[in-house]
Amino acid sequence: MIWSKAExxxxxxxxxxxxxxxxxxxxxxxxxxxxxxxxxxxxxxLPEDIKSIEDVRKLxxxxxxxxxxxxxxxxxxxxxxxxxxxxSSSGTTGKPTVVGYNKHDMDxxxxxxxxxxxxxxxxxxDIVHNGYGYGxxxxxxxxxxxxxxxGATVVPASGxxxxxxxxxxxxxxxxxxxxxxxxxxxxxxxxxxxxxxxRKDYKLKAGIFGAEPTSKGLKEExxxxxxxxxxxxxxxSEIIGPGVSCSCEYSDRLHIFEDHFxxxxxxxxxxxxxxxxxxxxxxxxxxxxxxxxxxxxxxGDITSITKEPCKCGRTHARMESIVGRADDMxxxxxxxxxxxxxxxxxxxxxxxxxxxxxVADKKGHLDKLEILVEVSDDIMMDSVGDLEKxxxxxxxxxxxxxxxxxxVKLVEPGSIERSMGKAVRxxxxxx
Amino acid sequence: xxxAVEQLSVFLENRRxxxxxVTKILANAKVSIHSIELVEAGDFGILRLLTGDITLAKNILxxxxxxxxxxxxxxxxIEDNIGCIDRVIEVLGEMDIQYIYTVNxxxxxxxxxxxxxxxxxxxxxxxxxxxxKLLDEI
Numbered sequence: 001m002i003w004s005k006a007e008x009x010x011x012x013x014x015x016x017x018x019x020x021x022x023x024x025x026x027x028x029x030x031x032x033x034x035x036x037x038x039x040x041x042x043x044x045x046l047p048e049d050i051k052s053i054e055d056v057r058k059l060x061x062x063x064x065x066x067x068x069x070x071x072x073x074x075x076x077x078x079x080x081x082x083x084x085x086x087x088s089s090s091g092t093t094g095k096p097t098v099v100g101y102n103k104h105d106m107d108x109x110x111x112x113x114x115x116x117x118x119x120x121x122x123x124x125x126d127i128v129h130n131g132y133g134y135g136x137x138x139x140x141x142x143x144x145x146x147x148x149x150x151g152a153t154v155v156p157a158s159g160x161x162x163x164x165x166x167x168x169x170x171x172x173x174x175x176x177x178x179x180x181x182x183x184x185x186x187x188x189x190x191x192x193x194x195x196x197x198x199r200k201d202y203k204l205k206a207g208i209f210g211a212e213p214t215s216k217g218l219k220e221e222x223x224x225x226x227x228x229x230x231x232x233x234x235x236x237s238e239i240i241g242p243g244v245s246c247s248c249e250y251s252d253r254l255h256i257f258e259d260h261f262x263x264x265x266x267x268x269x270x271x272x273x274x275x276x277x278x279x280x281x282x283x284x285x286x287x288x289x290x291x292x293x294x295x296x297x298x299x300g301d302i303t304s305i306t307k308e309p310c311k312c313g314r315t316h317a318r319m320e321s322i323v324g325r326a327d328d329m330x331x332x333x334x335x336x337x338x339x340x341x342x343x344x345x346x347x348x349x350x351x352x353x354x355x356x357x358x359v360a361d362k363k364g365h366l367d368k369l370e371i372l373v374e375v376s377d378d379i380m381m382d383s384v385g386d387l388e389k390x391x392x393x394x395x396x397x398x399x400x401x402x403x404x405x406x407x408v409k410l411v412e413p414g415s416i417e418r419s420m421g422k423a424v425r426x427x428x429x430x431x
Numbered sequence: 432x433x434x435a436v437e438q439l440s441v442f443l444e445n446r447r448x449x450x451x452x453v454t455k456i457l458a459n460a461k462v463s464i465h466s467i468e469l470v471e472a473g474d475f476g477i478l479r480l481l482t483g484d485i486t487l488a489k490n491i492l493x494x495x496x497x498x499x500x501x502x503x504x505x506x507x508x509i510e511d512n513i514g515c516i517d518r519v520i521e522v523l524g525e526m527d528i529q530y531i532y533t534v535n536x537x538x539x540x541x542x543x544x545x546x547x548x549x550x551x552x553x554x555x556x557x558x559x560x561x562x563x564k565l566l567d568e569i
Contacts, residue, residue, distance in 0.1 A: 387442075
């Protein structure tokens with residue numbers, strides 16, 4: 001079901017809305033917030049200079065560090081008397097980033113999350129089991145108010161207490177599961193202890209999953225484990241929380257709610273815009289947020305965008321599921337390589353574990369890439385030919401899927417350097 | 432499987448001292464090595480061992496984070512006359528022989544032969560039918 005007419009508006013109408021709202025947002029931040037005024041002035045740009053969508057490129061970027069530097073409320077653009085909600089990141093690396101919402105923003109959030117639910121087939125007859133954590137994290141309350149917005153019954157389960165959650169899901173007859181994909185899989189694994197036909201005790205028909213990087217394999221596993229349709233949601237607290245984009249029933253790409261968020265793809269190294277279909281860093285400008293409008297936020301997430309029509313009828317552009325983080329990107333002989341892409345190839349290979357290390361080095365003037373992969377404990381083979389085949393297959397997959405010429409080296413289990421229990425993924429000896 | 436002998440294959444990275452680490456672990460655990468064969472393939476190799484207590488050998492190596500696999504192989508006694516190896520190979524006919532290596536003990540010579548696991552049973556039977564002498568150990 002399509003929640004809002006805005007989602008099926010013709011392209012010209014979407015862009016006209018975006019330009020008008022971008023102009024309004026630029027005017028507001030310039031007039032109200034000294035941080036933005038200074039940045040605009042440094043670039044010699046005025047809000048009036050925004051005349052088309054492309055003009056967004058004239059505006060300055062905003063980074064996570066800017067939010068930290070103005071901790072806690074320095075980038076807010078409404079008086080605190082108007083702010084009705086605060087959320088915050090965990091702040092594991094320094095000061096947390098704090099975000100605020102006024103009543104209008106809460107309506108926007110409810111609206112985009114209602115679209116997410118509608119996209120997943122939910123309406124007022126549904127029972128939503130919300131396993132996202134409630135608290136400062138935007139997941140719990142974002143999904144909560146969205147469910148109320150569509151009139152569904154929401155069970156605010158939050159995280160943890162797996163057995164209890166399963167009991168509630170069974171007894172209340174939850175039809176929609178909202179949680180992280182890893183928790184969904186954990187729930188299924190525990191539920192399956194009751195027997196392989198455990199699904200008959202549950203009424204789930206769809207799940208809305210997000211908040212963590214997810215491989216295609218994991219998505220398929222979750223969908224299969226529960227026998228439900230997998231909808232992926234994307235969002236980040238700096239922009240609004242969950243509800244920036246979501247995948248519909250026809251595509252694994254995520255429709256971006258373009259009337260509220262202006263998305264660009266840029267080259268993370270140069271900041272230059274990239275054409276549709278090309279992978280780069282996702283940059284988002286909020287178009288309707290009031291308490292904390294954000295201009296050209298560098299999400300650090302790598303994806304691509306397409307405006308090709310979707311079978312569902314929505315005209316909003318679609319982004320790929322996040323393929324990696326800009327910070328992790330390596331450039332090898334001019335080709336952008338993300339560790340997550342390499343991981344994806346390795347995950348689909350037999351006989352090896354997910355403990356790998358990408359080593360970039362120079363050979364003469366050229367870059368060379370070596371990928372160390374630990375063989376698995378249990379499928380260790382007795383034949384050199386079989387082991388050579390594993391190696392060659394991974395090399396061929398890397399070449400065919402990522403266009404990189406890497407040599408693969410099979411190493412012993414546990415031999416790759418660990419940091420905090422996780423294998424060190426990238427070693428760049430060129431630096 | 433009757434007639435087959437368990438062989439321990441060990442995955443080894445090709446780096447200085449690694450082989451010694453493996454033999455040391457086995458020696459410390461008092462595991463006797465009856466035969467040793469190292470196959471190298473560039474940056475890694477496979478060490479194939481016939482040992483005393485193979486379960487102990489496998490466990491102790493795995494405890495030390497070394498990847499191993501137990502594979503059934505056939506040990507055939509080599510008679511000291513011309514054409515004896517030819518006869519065995521002929522008996523196995525079309526079967527896919529994956530590798531062969533020779534081993535010696537005080538009194539006898541033998542060779543260890545590995546065929547596709549699907550064909551293992553058939554290989555053993557064929558060899559026995561043709562009066563080829565199979566050994567339980569070396």
